[in-house]
Amino acid sequence: MSLEIGFYGIAALLVLLLLRLPVALALIAVSFGGMAAMLGWSPAFGILSSTPYSFVASWTLSAVPMFLLMGFVAYHAGLTTGLFEAAKAVLRKVPGALAISSVFACSGFAAVCGSSLACAAAMGRIAIPEMVRAGYRPSFACGSIAAGGTIGALIPPSILMIVYGVFSETSVTQVFVGGVSLGIMTAIAYSIVILLMCWLRPDIVPRRPVDADNLSARTALLRIWPVLVLIALVFGGLFSGLFTATEAGAVGAAGAIAIAAVTGRLTWKALKASLIETLTTSASLFIIAIGAAMFTRFLGVSGLSNFISSTVSGADIGYLQLMLIVVLIYLVLGMFMEPFGALLVTLPVLLPIFETSDINLIWFGVVVVKLLEIGMITPPVGLNVFVIRSVASQHASVMEIFKGVTPFLLIDVVVVAIAILWPGLILFAPNLMN
Amino acid sequence: MGALARLTNRAMNLTAVLAALGALVMMVHICAEIFLRTAFSAPIPATVEIVSRYYMVLLAFLPIAWLERRRGMVSVEAIDFLLPAGVKRYWDVAISLLSAVIYAGLAYTTWLVALKNYATGTFVMALEWVVPVWPTYFLPPIGFGLAVLVTVFRAISLLSGQDDAVEEALGV
Amino acid sequence: ADARELRVAPGAPPAHPSNSHLYQKLVEYLPEESDGALTARLLGPEVASLGQMKDAIQSQLVEVGNLLPLYFPADLPNMALAGELALSGRSPQAMAAAMTEYMVTCDTCQTELKDFGMVYLGSGSSDVYTLLTKEPIETADDLQGVRLRSGGAPFSRWAENFGAVPVNVSVLDTFESLSQGTIDGTMASVADLLSFRLIDLVDNVAVMEIGTYHATSDFTVGEAAWQSLSVDERAALARAANRANVDFTYRWGYEMPKEAIQAAKDAGIEFVEPSQELIEASNAFAEKDVQNAIERSRDQFGLSDAEERVNRFLELVDKWTAIVEETGTDPAKLAEKTQSEIWDKVDYASYGL
Ligand code: NA
Ligand code: NA
Numbered sequence: 001m002s003l004e005i006g007f008y009g010i011a012a013l014l015v016l017l018l019l020r021l022p023v024a025l026a027l028i029a030v031s032f033g034g035m036a037a038m039l040g041w042s043p044a045f046g047i048l049s050s051t052p053y054s055f056v057a058s059w060t061l062s063a064v065p066m067f068l069l070m071g072f073v074a075y076h077a078g079l080t081t082g083l084f085e086a087a088k089a090v091l092r093k094v095p096g097a098l099a100i101s102s103v104f105a106c107s108g109f110a111a112v113c114g115s116s117l118a119c120a121a122a123m124g125r126i127a128i129p130e131m132v133r134a135g136y137r138p139s140f141a142c143g144s145i146a147a148g149g150t151i152g153a154l155i156p157p158s159i160l161m162i163v164y165g166v167f168s169e170t171s172v173t174q175v176f177v178g179g180v181s182l183g184i185m186t187a188i189a190y191s192i193v194i195l196l197m198c199w200l201r202p203d204i205v206p207r208r209p210v211d212a213d214n215l216s217a218r219t220a221l222l223r224i225w226p227v228l229v230l231i232a233l234v235f236g237g238l239f240s241g242l243f244t245a246t247e248a249g250a251v252g253a254a255g256a257i258a259i260a261a262v263t264g265r266l267t268w269k270a271l272k273a274s275l276i277e278t279l280t281t282s283a284s285l286f287i288i289a290i291g292a293a294m295f296t297r298f299l300g301v302s303g304l305s306n307f308i309s310s311t312v313s314g315a316d317i318g319y320l321q322l323m324l325i326v327v328l329i330y331l332v333l334g335m336f337m338e339p340f341g342a343l344l345v346t347l348p349v350l351l352p353i354f355e356t357s358d359i360n361l362i363w364f365g366v367v368v369v370k371l372l373e374i375g376m377i378t379p380p381v382g383l384n385v386f387v388i389r390s391v392a393s394q395h396a397s398v399m400e401i402f403k404g405v406t407p408f409l410l411i412d413v414v415v416v417a418i419a420i421l422w423p424g425l426i427l428f429a430p431n432l433m434n
Numbered sequence: 435m436g437a438l439a440r441l442t443n444r445a446m447n448l449t450a451v452l453a454a455l456g457a458l459v460m461m462v463h464i465c466a467e468i469f470l471r472t473a474f475s476a477p478i479p480a481t482v483e484i485v486s487r488y489y490m491v492l493l494a495f496l497p498i499a500w501l502e503r504r505r506g507m508v509s510v511e512a513i514d515f516l517l518p519a520g521v522k523r524y525w526d527v528a529i530s531l532l533s534a535v536i537y538a539g540l541a542y543t544t545w546l547v548a549l550k551n552y553a554t555g556t557f558v559m560a561l562e563w564v565v566p567v568w569p570t571y572f573l574p575p576i577g578f579g580l581a582v583l584v585t586v587f588r589a590i591s592l593l594s595g596q597d598d599a600v601e602e603a604l605g606v
Numbered sequence: 607a608d609a610r611e612l613r614v615a616p617g618a619p620p621a622h623p624s625n626s627h628l629y630q631k632l633v634e635y636l637p638e639e640s641d642g643a644l645t646a647r648l649l650g651p652e653v654a655s656l657g658q659m660k661d662a663i664q665s666q667l668v669e670v671g672n673l674l675p676l677y678f679p680a681d682l683p684n685m686a687l688a689g690e691l692a693l694s695g696r697s698p699q700a701m702a703a704a705m706t707e708y709m710v711t712c713d714t715c716q717t718e719l720k721d722f723g724m725v726y727l728g729s730g731s732s733d734v735y736t737l738l739t740k741e742p743i744e745t746a747d748d749l750q751g752v753r754l755r756s757g758g759a760p761f762s763r764w765a766e767n768f769g770a771v772p773v774n775v776s777v778l779d780t781f782e783s784l785s786q787g788t789i790d791g792t793m794a795s796v797a798d799l800l801s802f803r804l805i806d807l808v809d810n811v812a813v814m815e816i817g818t819y820h821a822t823s824d825f826t827v828g829e830a831a832w833q834s835l836s837v838d839e840r841a842a843l844a845r846a847a848n849r850a851n852v853d854f855t856y857r858w859g860y861e862m863p864k865e866a867i868q869a870a871k872d873a874g875i876e877f878v879e880p881s882q883e884l885i886e887a888s889n890a891f892a893e894k895d896v897q898n899a900i901e902r903s904r905d906q907f908g909l910s911d912a913e914e915r916v917n918r919f920l921e922l923v924d925k926w927t928a929i930v931e932e933t934g935t936d937p938a939k940l941a942e943k944t945q946s947e948i949w950d951k952v953d954y955a956s957y958g959l
Contacts (some may be wrong), residue, residue: 020529022507025536032539039667042830046665049543052574054658056494059486059776065457065493066464162782168621171803172781241787243468244779250464275454279497280506283453286494288508300653301667347619386508398508475751475771482774547661554680561762561774564679564906 002038006304009034010336013295017380024284027291027381031298038301047294055293056286059246060159064118065282066249070230070256071109071122072274077260077267079226080126089220095207096198098134099144100191102127106148107187108231110155116373118249120149120384121281121391128392135206138395140197143404146384147190147412150373153339154183157238157248160339160372164365168351174430175365181426182366182419189411197407226259277391284390288383292338299337322357323420326350327371334375338383342372362430363423370419374412377405442583446503449496449580456496460489480560483567487558491570499580502533527589534585541578548572609642610839612831614670615649617656622801624672627857628730628824631850632670639849640842644835646670659826664723669831670843673724673823676758681722683907684708684715687915688821690899692760693892694923695734695818698859699940700930702731702851704922705820707948712918716958725827725958727847728944731820732795733859735761737812738804739791740784742878746887755780755792757819763898764816765793767891780804795819797862799870810876811867814885817892818859824851832958840954848949852941860935896920 009030016026028048036044074080091097106123124145131141153160156176165172198205233255234248243251260266300306317325333342354364376384385401396404419426463481471477501507517525548571556568616622616629625648633646654662654671660678662668675685688705695701706728709715719726737743739752749768755775756762762772775783780798783789784807791808792798793816799805825847832840871877896916903912929947933939 017509020509020525021532022509024507025533028540029532029536035667043665043667045543046661046667048539049547050658050661050665052495052540052544053491053547053571054661056490057486057570058490059482062460062464062485062490065490066461069457069461165781165803171806173785173806237468238786242472244782244786244788246779247464247468250461251468253461254465275457276450278457279450279453279493280501280504282493283495283497283501284506284508287498297653297667300650351620389508390506393506471753471771471773475753477771477773480774482776556678556680558677559679559686559759561756561772562759 002302003304003307005034005037006299006302006307009295009298009302010304013336014380023381023386024287024291027288027295031291031294034298035301047297051294051297052290055290061286063159063246063249064115064285065278066253067115067118068121068281069274069278070249070252071118072125072277073253073256073260073271074122074227074230075125076270076273076277077256077265078270079230079256079260079263079265080224086217086220086224089217094195096191096194096205098127098131099136099141099194099205102131102145103148103151103187103190103194106145107151107155107183110152110183115159116149116152116376117285117383117387119152120146121387123149124388124391125277128388128395132395137204137404138392139400139404140204141404142388142392142396142401143406143408144190144194146377146382146388146401146405147408148187149384149387150370150376151183151186153369153373154179154186154366156180158369160343160369161365164343164347164368168347168361168365170361170365171430174362177429178362178366178426179369181429182370182415185418185425186370186412186415189415190408193407193411226263229259230255281387281390285383285387288381288386289338292381292383296337296342319357319359320420322353322359327416327420330368330371330375331378334372335378336381337375338381339372339375342375343368360423360427363419363427366426367416367419370412370416374409374416377402377409438583439587442499442580442587446500446580446584449577450500453493453496456489456492460485460493463489479563480565483558483560483563483565487565487567487570491573495573495577498577499584502581502584507533523592527592530585530589530592534582534589537578537581537585541575541582544571544578545575548575609637609645610835612636612644612646612669612843613649613667614646615651615654615659615662615668615672617651617654617659617672619651623854623857623862624730624824628672628850628854631853632825632846635846635849636843639846640839644839644842644846663826663828666828666830668828670727670825670827673826675823676821678722679907682718683903683909684712684718684915685821685823686907687899687903687909687912688919689758690760690902691896691916691919692735692758692817692819692821693764693895694920695731695820696815697927697930698731698733698818698820698855699852699935700923700926701818701820702729702855702859703926703929703940703944703948704919705729705731705822706851706944707922707926708919709823710948710952712915720829720958723829724823725829725832726823727825727827727844728851729820729822730824730851730855731818731822731859733797733863734815734818735793735795736814736816737791737810738794738796738799738808739810739812740808741790742810742876743791743812743880744878744884745881746884752791753789755783755789755794757793759902760817760895760899761793763895764888764891768887777802781807784808795858795863795866796870797858797866799866799875800862805866805870805873805875808870808875810878811870812878812880814880814888816888824854827958829958837954840957844949844952844954845945848945849937849941852937852944856935856937856940 013026013030032044032048035047091101106119109119109123127145128141132138156179158179161175161179162172165175198207234252237243237251238248376382379402388401389398467478467481551568551571557564557566614629616625618624620626629648633648636644636646654668656674659671659673663671675682676689679686709726743749746768749770752770753773754765754770756765756772765772773789780792781802796811900912900916903909929943933943
């Protein structure tokens with residue numbers, strides 16, 4: 001009976017979302033109603049009253065507003081304006097140069113930020129206006145950053161990988177090292193998509209940069225020193241052990257403000273705009289994440305999430321079939337759930353299956369993060385798409401961004417297939433450590 | 435009505451300024467902690483607790499009404515193009531009122547939680563330090579409560595057809 | 607008739623002993639002890655994590671849950687007092703049993719729990735914490751300026767007493783902090799070498815005893831759920847909980863450390879014998895620290911008769927240390943002892959009501 005309520009809950013969520021109720025409120029309303037239907041009023045009110053505070057009052061989450069602030073200050077104080085000029089200059093002969101360089105900029109940014117949301121938010125603010133100005137179709141510009149942001153959780157540091165490592169009792173460091181290769185593979189695959197789009201649809205992706213002709217690569221690279229200093233500061237501190245990945249956000253934000261001040265670019269207007277955007281983005285994300293956390297608890301009690309994954313363990317199947325089912329489970333859960341919830345719900349059932357099937361848990365840690373990150377850009381609940389929507393609201397609607405993400409989702413399926421067929425591509429680096 | 439709307443507006447701006455200050459202070463606090471523990475082996479006590487129980491709660495809940503006013507809540511605009519302009523107005527009223535009901539539910543239940551924590555004087559222990567945390571339990575009901583006002587005002591102004599009066603007072 | 611199904615929640619994932627050896631055992635024992643009248647359905651941490659457990663129990667989402675009382679010193683001052691006595695812990699099973707008897711037999715503890723809307727059904731204990739560090743610790747001098755993760759105030763006092771710097775790091779951040787050098791080591795269970803993969807980072811384990819983590823409330827029953835049970839069902843739940851509690855402490859306090867020590871030896875980690883002076887100084891500080899526990903319980907947790915309470919607790923520790931020495935650590939035999947010494951003396955018509 002609870003299972004049925006789980007299915008009804010998903011249907012009700014879809015309806016409320018279509019009616020244009022804010023995503024966060026739809027998640028909250030369905031979780032409350034579903035919980036009341038299953039267990040009565042008291043547990044339903046309990047979830048409503050306790051989840052908001054307990055979810056938000058988190059040390060790890062504090063990295064999100066800080067990395068957002070870092071990105072917004074870098075953008076508004078003009079520290080990053082040189083980035084795209086440099087990219088254009090370096091890649092001037094390459095079609096789709098701006099989109100490709102923003103994907104690689106996401107990868108670079110990924111190395112200093114722990115979550116894909118912060119990565120997408122910061123890069124979105126920096127890259128989307130430049131791409132739209134250069135003649136990219138806004139939906140594609142937004143989509144490429146929403147997708148590029150997912151690299152943020154693949155290339156270490158990665159909060160998702162830390163949680164996985166702790167739960168599966170595998171070495172976080174080895175999962176990190178494995179994540180580097182899948183992150184780079186993803187960046188290359190996304191670049192291929194952009195090149196293809198460029199070739200097939202020049203109306204969406206302009207074939208060459210617009211105004212890079214009179215800038216030498218050398219001069220352009222000289223202009224991006226503020227960003228390089230910022231990355232060096234965050235990286236250097238992180239790897240020399242001065243601070244943790246969570247604290248790095250605060251150092252990055254302070255560093256961005258300091259660099260802006262030293263170079264005379266810190267205006268009151270820029271600081272105010274950065275703070276306003278940090279507030280809007282983090283508050284709108286946190287309330288959606290609160291809703292997703294409530295919905296995860298609702299699905300957990302309904303037994304639906306368990307039902308889906310345990311149906312798999314009942315069947316006697318080979319490696320490829322098993323992985324196909326695993327991929328499907330995460331694609332379906334990823335449509336509705338936030339990644340930590342989906343991870344928490346599935347690992348208890350899947351890990352024992354993997355242990356008996358001799359599946360390498362370090363490899364799976366990397367692949368599961370990739371699968372969860374795909375869920376960040378699939379409709380109807382795609383957190384990366386929502387974050388792009390809130391940082392670039394003047395450019396594209398949620399529906400248009402989901403449309404812009406589609407080609408990247410298709411290539412993601414290919415990337416996942418490669419990771420499944422040739423696990424060695426991910427495992428060679430962690431194996432070197434042994 | 436106009437006076438209440440102006441008051442709500444001022445309260446919203448105040449909460450947004452406080453949240454912005456919270457973000458800056460959080461940044462300075464964490465950096466100072468890193469500096470002091472590295473340079474002098476003297477970490478600032480209870481940094482983790484203060485960051486998670488104060489700054490984070492401030493950042494997450496205070497700006498909600500302000501966000502709602504800026505129409506910053508994310509939604510999926512899938513069927514907008516199907517709605518004629520006349521219907522769209524009433525649709526917006528219905529969505530605003532439904533939002534108000536959900537915010538009211540959140541405000542009421544989190545308010546009860548806040549009262550309970552106030553009564554116990556809830557604190558947490560950070561090693562030897564005692565950090566009172568009951569005050570921050572009042573932030574969610576304040577944020578959600580202001581959001582109720584904003585969404586109700588929006589419904590009223592949409593219904594009365596005078597987008598100007600109330601919305602203007604709200605500073606949209 | 608249909609069995610009554612209780613919603614129970616360990617707040618931890620399956621690999622954690624409070625899931626595998628506490629709540630999964632409860633699921634197994636409950637139908638046995640109640641002749642099939644009661645069963646339990648386990649809800650995972652995605653439904654109720656440790657941080658959400660208080661609200662989950664109070665709202666009846668969870669009917670029996672694993673609560674960490676040290677999160678709520680304002681509501682549960684007697685639990686906080688017991689937590690302050692961490693440095694007195696030398697025998698996990700004795701600490702778990704002493705904690706349980708203390709809570710069950712003390713009137714104000716029961717009043718606190720009642721005001722909190724919960725009923726207490728026993729505690730478990732970790733093994734005796736030691737030092738897991740990068741550099742070997744042999745003398746008190748080696749501790750100077752060493753940054754150690756501390757899991758609570760008593761461990762911080764211990765570290766500060768020897769000139770080390772206690773650092774407040776979440777247990778989940780230990781790996782990262784240690785790998786980056788934000789901390790030089792941790793005061794923890796040797797089992798953390800496996801549970802949190804510290805085996806990749808730690809080079810030395812000190813062979814010394816600092817203290818235990820025993821201020822737990824393994825099975826915390828919501829008021830409404832408890833009232834809905836018959837007197838016989840309550841007794842059956844208490845019996846099942848008692849057996850699972852002892853199993854859990856055996857796993858957490860004895861088996862896991864043993865496995866971790868073996869793995870550490872295989873990995874070439876050094877087991878360092880500290881100097882006699884350091885061990886004596888450490889034990890002397892543990893005795894002296896009882897006074898700190900009294901003062902903190904009086905000044906910060908508002909227990910005016912803290913001294914008597916602490917003495918009562920320490921008497922129970924002595925009592926159970928003797929019992930455990932005599933009985934041995936076999937869980938089945940110990941569970942019989944705690945059942946007859948503590949739980950059989952409870953009147954289930956009035957307990958928790
Ligand atoms: Na990253
Ligand atoms: Na999704």
